[in-house]
Amino acid sequence: MNNIIAPRDMFGKTLLELGEINDNIFVINADVSKATKTEEFAKKFGDRYINVGISEQNMVGVAAGLARVGFISIMSTFASFAPGRCYDQIRQSIAYSNLNVKVASTHPGLAVGPDGAMHQCLDDVALMRELPNFIVLAPSDQIETKKAVIKAIEYNGPVYIRIGRMECPIYFKEDWDFEIGKAYILKDGSDVTLIAHGSMVHIIYEASDELEKEGISVRVIDMPSIKPIDTKVIIKAAMETRGIIVAEDHFIYGGLYSAVCEVTSNFSPCIVKAIGVQDIFGESGSPLELYKKYGLTKENVILKAKEILKS
Amino acid sequence: MNDVLDLKIKATQIRLDLINMIYESKSGHIGGSLSSADILTVLYYNVMNIDPNNPNWEERDRFILSKGHSVEAYYSVLADKGYFPKEELKTYCKFGTRLIGHPNNKIPGIEMNTGALGHGLSIAVGMALGAKMDNKSFRVFTLMGDGELAEGSNWEAAMAASHYKLNNLIGIVDRNKLQISGNTEEVMSLEPLEDKWKSFGWDVLTTDGNDIEKLIDTFNAAIASANDKPKLILAYTTKGKGVKFIENKANWHHRVPTEEEYKAAISELQELMEVYLNEQNIK
Ligand SMILES: Cc1ncc(C[n+]2csc(CCOP(=O)(O)OP(=O)(O)O)c2C)c(N)n1
Ligand SMILES: [Mg+2]
Numbered sequence: 400m401n402n403i404i405a406p407r408d409m410f411g412k413t414l415l416e417l418g419e420i421n422d423n424i425f426v427i428n429a430d431v432s433k434a435t436k437t438e439e440f441a442k443k444f445g446d447r448y449i450n451v452g453i454s455e456q457n458m459v460g461v462a463a464g465l466a467r468v469g470f471i472s473i474m475s476t477f478a479s480f481a482p483g484r485c486y487d488q489i490r491q492s493i494a495y496s497n498l499n500v501k502v503a504s505t506h507p508g509l510a511v512g513p514d515g516a517m518h519q520c521l522d523d524v525a526l527m528r529e530l531p532n533f534i535v536l537a538p539s540d541q542i543e544t545k546k547a548v549i550k551a552i553e554y555n556g557p558v559y560i561r562i563g564r565m566e567c568p569i570y571f572k573e574d575w576d577f578e579i580g581k582a583y584i585l586k587d588g589s590d591v592t593l594i595a596h597g598s599m600v601h602i603i604y605e606a607s608d609e610l611e612k613e614g615i616s617v618r619v620i621d622m623p624s625i626k627p628i629d630t631k632v633i634i635k636a637a638m639e640t641r642g643i644i645v646a647e648d649h650f651i652y653g654g655l656y657s658a659v660c661e662v663t664s665n666f667s668p669c670i671v672k673a674i675g676v677q678d679i680f681g682e683s684g685s686p687l688e689l690y691k692k693y694g695l696t697k698e699n700v701i702l703k704a705k706e707i708l709k710s
Numbered sequence: 711m712n713d714v715l716d717l718k719i720k721a722t723q724i725r726l727d728l729i730n731m732i733y734e735s736k737s738g739h740i741g742g743s744l745s746s747a748d749i750l751t752v753l754y755y756n757v758m759n760i761d762p763n764n765p766n767w768e769e770r771d772r773f774i775l776s777k778g779h780s781v782e783a784y785y786s787v788l789a790d791k792g793y794f795p796k797e798e799l800k801t802y803c804k805f806g807t808r809l810i811g812h813p814n815n816k817i818p819g820i821e822m823n824t825g826a827l828g829h830g831l832s833i834a835v836g837m838a839l840g841a842k843m844d845n846k847s848f849r850v851f852t853l854m855g856d857g858e859l860a861e862g863s864n865w866e867a868a869m870a871a872s873h874y875k876l877n878n879l880i881g882i883v884d885r886n887k888l889q890i891s892g893n894t895e896e897v898m899s900l901e902p903l904e905d906k907w908k909s910f911g912w913d914v915l916t917t918d919g920n921d922i923e924k925l926i927d928t929f930n931a932a933i934a935s936a937n938d939k940p941k942l943i944l945a946y947t948t949k950g951k952g953v954k955f956i957e958n959k960a961n962w963h964h965r966v967p968t969e970e971e972y973k974a975a976i977s978e979l980q981e982l983m984e985v986y987l988n989e990q991n992i993k
Contacts, residue, residue, distance in 0.1 A: 480826065688805040
């Protein structure tokens with residue numbers, strides 16, 4: 400299968416498929432269905448779809464109410480607007496009330512590009528990860544996105560899914576089984592470990608190819624399940640390789656980097672280096688120009704890997 | 711520059727500039743920028759007390775573009791007013807630019823970073839309240855979208871503005887009846903919109919938001935009003951105003967014109983410009 404599509408397109412397609420077999424699914428949007436790709440679902444299942452207009456806080460309450468009367472609510476907008484705009488509503492009406500709502504957000508990170516910092520949500524994983532009851536998923540390629548969406552909907556409870564906008568090479572097979580809470584080793588290796596989620600998986604994979612050319616053995620881990628996190632895989636990497644690099648299109652605070660450090664410092668301390676956005680807002684530019692400026696590049700991964708091996 | 715004809719020429723120039731920006735950068739929000747071009751022109755060339763050479767002048771009137779996505783019209787006006795070089799418009803949205811995709815207060819003339827909808831009116835309340843407390847005479851203006859009014863925060867601010875008797879605050883709604891996903895009344899109905907604002911304690915003035923002369927009269931009336939209520943100008947506009955094939959079409963919210971569409975848009979506006987310039991010569 401060589402037809403690469405963006406994760407958000409796969410999100411839309413998957414909802415359409417699930418709509419056919421599960422008439423309990425209710426999709427909610429706040430004026431951006433074209434961008435979050437829920438438009439097709441809206442056309443086909445008009446009686447299980449609403450557009451609340453530009454009112455994200457309201458959307459959360461409506462999603463919670465629908466869940467409370469028995470629907471599986473899937474609300475979607477840009478990450479800047481959920482959790483960004485409506486965090487308190489998510490906290491109280493979804494997390495604390497422990498309801499079956501899926502918050503599916505597109506347009507995360509610097510990958511948003513020209514729209515600038517306001518739209519570049521770099522704090523969503525941090526916001527969602529510390530909420531009790533929430534599962535947090537950030538899939539990479541289209542197949543993982545599809546499986547993550549299916550599993551999120553099968554699971555009875557709150558789930559946050561961070562859905563990318565950039566196309567990603569395909570790493571997983573159609574018949575592969577995705578499990579919430581598991582990390583996936585794309586390449587095994589023994590010198591250094593690279594971990595990422597979403598759009599950065601592709602970048603650590605490319606970095607590993609280059610490092611291998613220099614005779615360095617690299618373990619590449621795709622970690623779509625940020626909460627619950629695959630503690631075992633992290634501890635093993637901490638013990639079996641000389642250090643870990645975590646890469647994400649997110650602030651270095653509170654995201655996967657923090658999550659990995661929490662595990663290593665508790666069970667098996669080792670060097671863990673971060674590739675992510677420092678304590679600063681983004682700007683306009685193409686995704687790759689911004690990745691370059693803010694250090695989300697394979698060159699930076701390689702540099703940090705060598706630092707680990709030198710230490 | 712106060713003459714109505716001069717301002718029509720100005721607004722047409724702003725429309726040309728913003729279409730050039732969007733075409734050049736291949737990004738931006740064309741429909742809402744075109745619909746608000748006349749409102750911004752009247753504000754910046756006729757209504758507001760400002761000094762582009764001294765953007766931080768304490769007595770300046772304040773403006774917040776709550777519908778931050780109409781930034782192309784805003785940047786075009788600010789550049790034309792001399793807040794920054796017009797040349798810089800070419801860098802819009804490109805890597806390294808100051809002119810990022812939504813308003814940013816690092817740029818001279820811009821008070822607040824906006825882009826997430828539903829923030830402007832609360833900020834305006836704070837500024838207007840501050841002016842009152844400091845006995846300052848500056849006024850505060852904010853431009854909102856109509857789809858934007860679905861955000862509950864606007865109504866929290868509306869309540870506060872009348873509670874604090876902020877008659878130095880003028881809100882403007884760009885009532886083009888469209889948002890991204892379609893007609894506002896189909897997506898999340900706002901009507902009766904005038905009554906809503908009135909019931910929140912505001913004076914409401916309605917006008918044609920694409921008619922320079924009427925806009926000037928309406929702003930004058932709002933400013934002249936002697937009561938203690940905040941003022942809301944409900945400006946009925948056409949989304950995409952000035953380019954026929956863009957007008958009134960939801961899917962032109964943030965479409966980028968093709969080369970052919972770009973040329974057609976520019977030539978339509980240039981024709982209008984010719985008409986105005988001829989009128990000016992006759993005068
Ligand atoms: C809080 C928030 N939610 C969603 C968006 C995405 N968005 C940008 S423009 C827009 C539509 C705005 O419609 P309207 O307010 O009517 O503006 P106009 O028609 O003047 O362009 C939306 C939903 C946003 N910028 N902020
Ligand atoms: Mg509108």
